[in-house]
Amino acid sequence: MLTIKDLIRDDDTKRKYEAVKAMVGVSGMRSSIYDVNNICNLRCKGCFYFSSDQHKVDDQKDLDKLKAFIDSEKARGVNYAILIGGEPSLSLDRLDVWYANVKCSAATNGLKRIPRERYPSMRFGISLWGDEEDEIRLRGKNAFGTSLKSYKDDPNTYYLYTITPQTIGAVETVTKKIGDAGLRVHYQLFSNDQGVEGMDWTPDLYAEVRDKMDAMLEKYPRIVVSSHYYHQVLTTQTMLGRPFGWMECPSVSEGVDTREPRPKRLAGFNSIGSDYTTIHRCCTSVTRDCTTCHDGAATMSWIMVNKRDHMTTPEDFANWVDVTYMFAKLYEFIPW
Numbered sequence: 001m002l003t004i005k006d007l008i009r010d011d012d013t014k015r016k017y018e019a020v021k022a023m024v025g026v027s028g029m030r031s032s033i034y035d036v037n038n039i040c041n042l043r044c045k046g047c048f049y050f051s052s053d054q055h056k057v058d059d060q061k062d063l064d065k066l067k068a069f070i071d072s073e074k075a076r077g078v079n080y081a082i083l084i085g086g087e088p089s090l091s092l093d094r095l096d097v098w099y100a101n102v103k104c105s106a107a108t109n110g111l112k113r114i115p116r117e118r119y120p121s122m123r124f125g126i127s128l129w130g131d132e133e134d135e136i137r138l139r140g141k142n143a144f145g146t147s148l149k150s151y152k153d154d155p156n157t158y159y160l161y162t163i164t165p166q167t168i169g170a171v172e173t174v175t176k177k178i179g180d181a182g183l184r185v186h187y188q189l190f191s192n193d194q195g196v197e198g199m200d201w202t203p204d205l206y207a208e209v210r211d212k213m214d215a216m217l218e219k220y221p222r223i224v225v226s227s228h229y230y231h232q233v234l235t236t237q238t239m240l241g242r243p244f245g246w247m248e249c250p251s252v253s254e255g256v257d258t259r260e261p262r263p264k265r266l267a268g269f270n271s272i273g274s275d276y277t278t279i280h281r282c283c284t285s286v287t288r289d290c291t292t293c294h295d296g297a298a299t300m301s302w303i304m305v306n307k308r309d310h311m312t313t314p315e316d317f318a319n320w321v322d323v324t325y326m327f328a329k330l331y332e333f334i335p336w
């Protein structure tokens, strides 16, 4: 194996590697995902949360029990909580308890504003399915238009934009609107969990969306938080010649992970339901087919946990550094 000195052959990689190395928090991060509640104010088409019955888990409302649960998670080693839903903006009393007790970020659909003044340092990630018309068609409401106004110029908010096979043409318009509102965007791809006709990716569509994401990153580097290698892995579902899927995924909950041989995985990671007991299979849902999964967080984690395998050529290592640097920005270890 080459040394780091052999592997770093350009200034950009050196700068990013130094930044990542200085942020000890990245390598020491122990994250898990938590459902804050089991309710939502939208019913998006293709939402795996409802189709996989995660909303049928009991909604534990006792804040003392929540505090005790957070303490037990911290004792388990968790130091970063990713709060999802249901919809966190509908349960601010619970967000208060999380915020007071552990570093956390919240994923929201953006329809109801989470008051920034109440959570000065919490990272908000707004889920986005397309432009205003797509949002109405796919989610029933123009959540995008609402959140653009609610979070305008918020320095700690970004959009997690899920691009679908039918909405590649809108990517630049949407990206520009996000930039005009003083916000940032990170892309992932739609996973056709429910087999909706016309929503499957094809080799041509993969190539088209990869070109589009690459072009956006080049054209709007201050708005788009991403990396070319991430785009490549996301659209080929392969990394260093290995296919992504169940036997490689790093984001399977540790509490239910019986895979043999055990792949490289996120240490201590669990995805836990709103009863603080149920462990979901992975960071998405048990009904998702791993062979067509395009989850962005699982993809970038897959690259990151396989650092050693990227330490064979300067190009592979630069790719690994790029993705880790992007991840560190998304999870607030490095400023935008």
Ligand code: SF4
Pocket: 040, 041, 042, 043, 044, 047, 048, 049, 050, 085, 086, 087, 109, 127, 139
């Ligand atoms: S906002 Fe999220 S949880 Fe709510 S319906 Fe849409 S995808 Fe599902």
Ligand code: SF4
Pocket: 245, 246, 249, 250, 251, 252, 281, 282, 283, 284, 285, 288, 289, 290, 291, 293, 294, 295, 298
């Ligand atoms: S559905 Fe996706 S995130 Fe879940 S285990 Fe499969 S590959 Fe991993």
